[in-house]
Amino acid sequence: MHRRKTIFLMIIIMALALSFLLGVGSGAVAIGWRDIAALVLLEPLARLGLAPGPEAEIPAVTRSIVMQLRLPRVLLASAVGASLAVAGAAFQGLFRNPMADPFVVGVSSGAALGAVMAMVLGQTFSLLGFGTVPLFAFGGGVLTIFLVYNMARIGKTVPVMTLLLAGIAVSAFLSALVSLLTYFAGDELHRVVFWMMGGLGGATWLRVQVMVPYAAAGFICIFMFARELNAMLMGEETARHLGVNTEWVKRVLLVGASLLVAASVSTSGIIGFVGLAVPHLVRLVAGPDHRYLLPASALLGAALLIAADTLARTVIAPTELPVGIITALVGAPLFIYLLRTHKRLRYFSNLE
Amino acid sequence: MRINLKVQELTLQYPAYTVLDGVEFSIEKGEMVALLGANGAGKSTLLRALTRSLAPARGAVLLDDCDLRKLTQKEISRTMAVVPQNTGVDFDFTVEDVVLMGRFPYLGRFQKESRTDREIAREAMEMTGVADLAARSAATLSGGERQRVIIARALCQQPELLLLDEPTANLDISYQSTLLELAVTLNRQKGITVIAAIHDLNLATQFFDRFLLLAQGRLLAAGSAEEVITPENIQLSYGVQAVVFRHPLHGRLQVSVPSRRENGPRAPGPGSAAAAECTLPAVHVIGGGAESIQALDALREAGARLSVGPVTAQDSSFQYARFFHLPVVEIMPFSPISEAAQHEHLALLQQADLVVVPPIAFGPGNLVNLESVLQAARQGKKVIVMEPESAPDRDYTGGKAQAAVQELLAAGAEGVPDTAGLIQRLTKK
Numbered sequence: 001m002h003r004r005k006t007i008f009l010m011i012i013i014m015a016l017a018l019s020f021l022l023g024v025g026s027g028a029v030a031i032g033w034r035d036i037a038a039l040v041l042l043e044p045l046a047r048l049g050l051a052p053g054p055e056a057e058i059p060a061v062t063r064s065i066v067m068q069l070r071l072p073r074v075l076l077a078s079a080v081g082a083s084l085a086v087a088g089a090a091f092q093g094l095f096r097n098p099m100a101d102p103f104v105v106g107v108s109s110g111a112a113l114g115a116v117m118a119m120v121l122g123q124t125f126s127l128l129g130f131g132t133v134p135l136f137a138f139g140g141g142v143l144t145i146f147l148v149y150n151m152a153r154i155g156k157t158v159p160v161m162t163l164l165l166a167g168i169a170v171s172a173f174l175s176a177l178v179s180l181l182t183y184f185a186g187d188e189l190h191r192v193v194f195w196m197m198g199g200l201g202g203a204t205w206l207r208v209q210v211m212v213p214y215a216a217a218g219f220i221c222i223f224m225f226a227r228e229l230n231a232m233l234m235g236e237e238t239a240r241h242l243g244v245n246t247e248w249v250k251r252v253l254l255v256g257a258s259l260l261v262a263a264s265v266s267t268s269g270i271i272g273f274v275g276l277a278v279p280h281l282v283r284l285v286a287g288p289d290h291r292y293l294l295p296a297s298a299l300l301g302a303a304l305l306i307a308a309d310t311l312a313r314t315v316i317a318p319t320e321l322p323v324g325i326i327t328a329l330v331g332a333p334l335f336i337y338l339l340r341t342h343k344r345l346r347y348f349s350n351l352e
Numbered sequence: 353m354r355i356n357l358k359v360q361e362l363t364l365q366y367p368a369y370t371v372l373d374g375v376e377f378s379i380e381k382g383e384m385v386a387l388l389g390a391n392g393a394g395k396s397t398l399l400r401a402l403t404r405s406l407a408p409a410r411g412a413v414l415l416d417d418c419d420l421r422k423l424t425q426k427e428i429s430r431t432m433a434v435v436p437q438n439t440g441v442d443f444d445f446t447v448e449d450v451v452l453m454g455r456f457p458y459l460g461r462f463q464k465e466s467r468t469d470r471e472i473a474r475e476a477m478e479m480t481g482v483a484d485l486a487a488r489s490a491a492t493l494s495g496g497e498r499q500r501v502i503i504a505r506a507l508c509q510q511p512e513l514l515l516l517d518e519p520t521a522n523l524d525i526s527y528q529s530t531l532l533e534l535a536v537t538l539n540r541q542k543g544i545t546v547i548a549a550i551h552d553l554n555l556a557t558q559f560f561d562r563f564l565l566l567a568q569g570r571l572l573a574a575g576s577a578e579e580v581i582t583p584e585n586i587q588l589s590y591g592v593q594a595v596v597f598r599h600p601l602h603g604r605l606q607v608s609v610p611s612r613r614e615n616g617p618r619a620p621g622p623g624s625a626a627a628a629e630c631t632l633p634a635v636h637v638i639g640g641g642a643e644s645i646q647a648l649d650a651l652r653e654a655g656a657r658l659s660v661g662p663v664t665a666q667d668s669s670f671q672y673a674r675f676f677h678l679p680v681v682e683i684m685p686f687s688p689i690s691e692a693a694q695h696e697h698l699a700l701l702q703q704a705d706l707v708v709v710p711p712i713a714f715g716p717g718n719l720v721n722l723e724s725v726l727q728a729a730r731q732g733k734k735v736i737v738m739e740p741e742s743a744p745d746r747d748y749t750g751g752k753a754q755a756a757v758q759e760l761l762a763a764g765a766e767g768v769p770d771t772a773g774l775i776q777r778l779t780k781k
Contacts, residue, residue, distance in 0.1 A: 096442070224461060231453055233443050237405055238436060242509070243429030243457030288443040 005286045012296060016078075016303040023074040023306040026314055029065055039066050073203035077309045077323075078302035079211045080200070080268050081278075083218060083260035085301025088275030089282075089293055090222050090257040093229040094250065095164050102261045102275035105148050105167030105254070107141040109174035111265035114140025115195055116181045119188045133195070134207075134266040141262030144170060149254060157247055160236065163254075198269035198324030200309050207267045214263035219298065221256030225249055226290040233288060271324045273331040274301055274308075284338065304331075356381040356513060356545050357402070362411035364394075364401055371397045373569040374411070379547065379562075381512065384539045386556040387549040388580070389566030390590045395549040396437075398566065399517050402547070403434050415513075429457035433506035437517040439498045444489040447501050451477055451486075454508025476507035480534060496527035503534065514538065516548035520555060528552070532559040557581060557604040565589055577605045595675055610675070632656055633778065636704035638721050639663035639680070640712040645672050647710040647738065650771045652676065654778060659700045662689055662721055689720055697721070701728045708774065709760070711739040713746045714753035722756040726763065735765035736777060 024040070025031045035058055045051035087102035095104070102108070114136035152158050152166040178196075185192050222229075228249045231239040236246050264271070278301045282293050305323070308330065312323040357379040364372040372394045379385055389395045400406040402413055404420050413420040415431055433454070441450060454476070455469045477483040480500040485493065490501060499519065506514055516535065520528040536559055538544045550556045556563065563580040565573040567589035573580040586594045586607065594609045635656040637648050644660070645668055652658055659679040663670045666685060673680035681697045683689050689697070701707060707725055714722060729735045740757050747753040761767060768774045 227456065227459070230445070230449075231456060233445075234441065234450075234453070235436075235438075238434075240405060240425060241403060241429060241434040241436070242453055242505075243426040245425045288445060289449065 005292055008282075008285045009292075009296060009299075012299045012303065016299055016306075019303045019306040019310070020074060020078075023077065023310045024066060024070045026310055027065075027070065028317060029062070031062055031066060031070075035062055036066065039063060040071065072205045072208045073200055073309070074306055075208045076203040076211060076267060077200050077306045079208065079215045080264045080271065081274055081301040081303070081305025082298040083211075083215045083264045083301075084271065084275035084305070085278035085297040086219060086222055086294055087257040087260040087264075089279035089290070089297045090229065090253050091275075092279055093233060093288075093290060093293075094253050094257075095160050096233060096235075097164065098280070099276075100164070101272075102257070102264070103171070103270070103272075104164065105258070106144045106171035106174060107258050107261040108265050108270050109171045109178065110144025110147075111137040111141035111262055112178050112196055112270060113174050113181070114138070114143075115266070115269075116178050116185070116192050119192050119195070120181050120185050122188075137266035138262050141258065141265055144174065145254065145258040145262075149251075158250055160250065163250075194322060195269045197322030198271035198327075199312070199320070199322045200268050201320060202267075211263055211267050214259055218256045218260035218263070219294075221252055221259075223294055225253055226294055229253070229290040229294075230288070269322070269324065271305070271327055273324075273327045273335075274305055277331050277335045278304065280335070281338070356383075356416065357547075358414040358417070359398075359402070360412050360414065362398070362401060362413065363409050364397055364406060365409045371569050372401065372408070375566070375569070375571045376411075377564060377571060377574055379545060381545055382539065382543050383545055383562055384536065384560050385545075385547045385562045385564060386560035387547060387564050387566070388553065388556060388589070389572075393566040393589060394569045395566055396517060399434075399515055399547075399549055402515060403432065404428060426457040429509055431511060432513045432515065433509040433511035434515045435499070435502050435506050435517065435519060437521060439495075439502040441490040441493075441498065441501075444491045446486065447477070447482060447488050447490050447493070448473060448486040450490045450501055451482075451504045451508055454505040457509060472510070473504070473508050476504040477501075479507060479538070480504040495522050496524070496530070499523065499527070499531060500534070503531075507538070511544060513545045513547065516546065516550075518549055518551060520550065520552060528555060529558075535559065553581060553586075553607045554599075557606065558599075558602060581605050581607060593675075595671065597671070633705040634659070634703060635706045635708055635778075636661060636700050637669075637708045637710060638712065638718075638725065639667060639669040639673075640710070640718065642668060643712045643738075644669045644710040646771055647708055647774060648672055648678075650775055651708070651778070654775050656778065659704065661700065662693055662697050662718070686717075688717065694720070694724070697724060698728075701725065701733065705734065706778070707733055707735045709735065709737045709757075709765075711742060711746065713748060714756075715748040719749050719753055719756070722753055722760075726756055726760050729760055729763040729765050735760060735763075736774060737761065737765050737767050738771075738774060739769060740767040 021033050021036060024036050025033060038058055042051050084102050088100070091100040091102065091104050092098060115133050118132040118136035148163065148166045148170050149158065151170065152163040154162070182189065182192050228239070228244050231242050231244045232246065232249065240246050279293060279297045282296045282300060286292055286296060305327070308326045309323045312321040312326045315321060359375055359377050362372050362375040363370065375398060387395050387398065397406060401408055415423065415428070420428065451473045452465055452469065455465055455472065458469070459465065474483065477486060480503050482497060482500050482504055485497060485501070490498065493501060514535070519531055519535070523531060532555060535546050535548065539546050548560070557577045561576070563575065563577060564571060565580050565585055572589055573585050581596060583594055583596055586592065586596070592609045594607050596605055596607055598604070599606045632655045635651055636659045637644055637651065638661045640663060648658060648660065648669065660669055660673040660681070662681045662683045664683055664685040670680060670682065679700060681693050681700065683693050701724060707728060709722070709725060725735055737757060737760055740761060743754045743757040766777065768777055
């Protein structure tokens with residue numbers, strides 16, 4: 001098992017490197033791996049005095065395509081992919097439910113409502129360089145999680161099943177509001193629908209700069225509780241008997257995962273399937289230990305979303321497809337195939 | 353001796369329903385305590401209160417004189433380990449992973465399990481006999497294996513106190529004793545205090561020293577088996593009439609609850625006030641061993657008023673008679689029948705409408721009973737002899753008993769081949 005885990009981790013890292021090269025290299029102008037390596041690896045190293053300067057000058061156009069367009073986009077895709085996968089793994093573990101995904105407690109619906117409100121109301125102001133849509137989306141997501149948490153709370157405790165049900169109910173309610181607003185969206189309809197399909201088209205360095213700290217904070221929150229998550233898989237009461245302060249763990253994980261989701265959704269809309277399928281894929285190969293599952297899911301989620309986004313912007317170029325369509329279109333059949341061929345995916349079956 | 357666990361006036365309420373009502377007891381280090389009580393008596397609730405899974409409305413649980421509420425979850429887990437009733441593991445963690453989870457209360461946030469932790473886990477697995485399974489997926493284990501894995505995890509917590517919730521509920525009889533023997537070993541070798549909620553009273557008396565009996569949320573009795581496990585207490589807590597006797601092999605108390613049918617209304621015994629109005633025949637059965645019990649039970653089910661003839665207090669038919677409050681003639685073991693007992697026996701024979709001689713063995717000690725029946729038969733009493741043709745095989749008097757049986761038949765007694773024949777004969781009347 002140990003060897004298997006190491007090999008799998010190496011495969012994931014290679015996949016990530018490959019998708020990075022593909023993501024930065026492909027597009028209307030193809031860029032070779034030497035140029036990419038020179039720009040993103042050698043130049044920064046040279047600047048730090050750790051490597052000799054580049055042998056040949058890189059054309060300014062190439063430089064600007066890589067540095068201004070593709071690199072931020074690839075980095076944003078990896079941050080979002082990793083965030084969604086880790087949030088999905090955390091929710092699946094917390095709820096001990098294979099159907100849980102990053103959007104299960106309604107954060108995405110809240111974010112969608114925020115985004116659609118911003119578009120329909122047509123308010124335009126900006127805060128710290130952000131437009132109204134990501135700001136409203138983020139706010140909507142965070143508000144939703146507080147609402148759901150407090151609705152599910154009984155005294156000092158929050159039973160996970162109640163939390164799950166409250167999440168589903170709130171999610172349904174907010175989705176209805178989104179539909180209502182969409183119905184009256186008028187000229188904005190196209191924009192609203194497109195946003196909800198999810199896409200990384202608006203990637204800028206600013207978004208990367210904001211997304212990365214959020215992702216980092218969320219990851220640290222969740223990774224710190226990996227051992228507790230393992231104990232929680234044994235059932236909440238057992239986890240308590242083992243010394244886990246379960247209420248505290250639930251709160252931290254809920255907040256951490258929700259921050260990841262709200263940040264992801266506000267920068268790139270609702271990208272489905274990554275958060276559901278990636279943790280299952282990792283568990284299938286390497287088992288349920290969260291100390292491995294969480295970092296491996298992060299890396300694999302990043303690799304897969306870069307690949308999906310690259311496909312989304314090249315498959316019918318110059319037109320760009322929403323990446324959410326690709327993730328579901330390619331991911332779902334693959335997932336179903338795995339479900340049919342590997343019975344171990346069903347080990348969630350004996351829930352109390 | 354240091355007090356390990358003390359429960360003070362514990363009261364626990366669900367909305368509009370009191371589950372525990374002023375329960376108070378203390379358990380000292382190294383004790384082996386069984387928590388008894390009917391379904392719904394509050395056993396599980398008490399266990400959950402002891403582990404702080406449920407908060408009491410009033411009262412407190414003190415662990416080494418410190419209120420449980422003042423301790424952190426990790427502090428509690430270092431002293432107290434729990435083996436829950438449902439030990440299901442749905443995820444395919446290896447057995448070793450599951451056992452190592454028991455080290456959680458000792459590990460810092462970023463600390464990895466050390467070599468010592470792994471050794472502790474290894475030792476725990478060896479103690480519970482699951483070391484060979486270390487690399488197996490815990491999701492693929494049998495119920496008995498899983499239970500031992502979970503106990504190994506509990507041992508990994510290095511607890512002073514081990515709580516077991518219905519540890520034998522889902523196990524076959526071999527695993528049941530293996531498991532409780534393991535609990536006794538842990539108690540003796542490691543000085544771990546064991547508290548187990550347990551349904552099976554007979555297993556409890558076999559392996560535990562102290563008993564707490566709950567009924568309707570109150571502590572009904574506490575103490576040794578002899579103090580707690582009495583027919584009266586069992587009637588109060590479980591609502592059934594039970595026989596308490598000593599096990600022939602280990603001498604511990606055992607409890608047996610006859611089926612509902614046997615606990616039902618009894619036919620009144622002969623000579624009682626009700627007997628006068630009763631139309632069922634009064635039947636006297638010559639006692640002695642299992643054969644007479646079979647006849648007695650069939651007759652009682654058919655509705656006959658019964659009495660049982662001379663038996664020693666050690667005889668199973670004597671205990672049968674006592675349980676159902678049947679008139680019985682008692683004789684001293686290894687002695688000839690006394691004059692008084694003989695008199696009593698003749699009186700019962702006199703009162704009966706019918707006398708039954710079951711297929712019991714006859715020796716010099718009870719030949720006299722057969723002679724008494726013969727005398728009654730000659731005076732015109734109805735007598736039924738069961739399995740008369742097998743009488744020679746049961747005769748230890750050198751032919752005297754067999755001769756008496758032949759005389760009985762000659763005097764008008766009827767022979768029946770078996771219990772069914774007996775009942776048929778009785779109902780035809």
